[in-house]
Amino acid sequence: MMTFKELRLAKGLTLREIAKGIGVTPAFVGQIESGKKKGSISTIISLAKLFNCSIDEMTEILFLGSNSTDSLIRKETNDKQ
Secondary structure, eight states: OOOHHHHHHHHTOOHHHHHHHHTSOHHHHHHHHHTSOOOOHHHHHHHHHHTTOOHHHHHHHHHTSSTHHHHHHHHHHHHHO
16 A cells, blocks of 8 residues: 555655645645645545545545554553553
């Protein structure tokens, strides 16, 4: 699964260009890229349009393609103990 950063780099876009394209700050896009934030539904829709992919694909990239997956796995493991 491709990460958001990998997708951004593959498209040759900067954080600033993405931020301008979807109406948020570059810092917010950086938080999305690092997995600290996921964004609202409208942000996900805007990103999908910007990257010319489906909302489902963008959701998978943001929720499954990031390092946040590791923390979800750790949480589930800890919950079972």
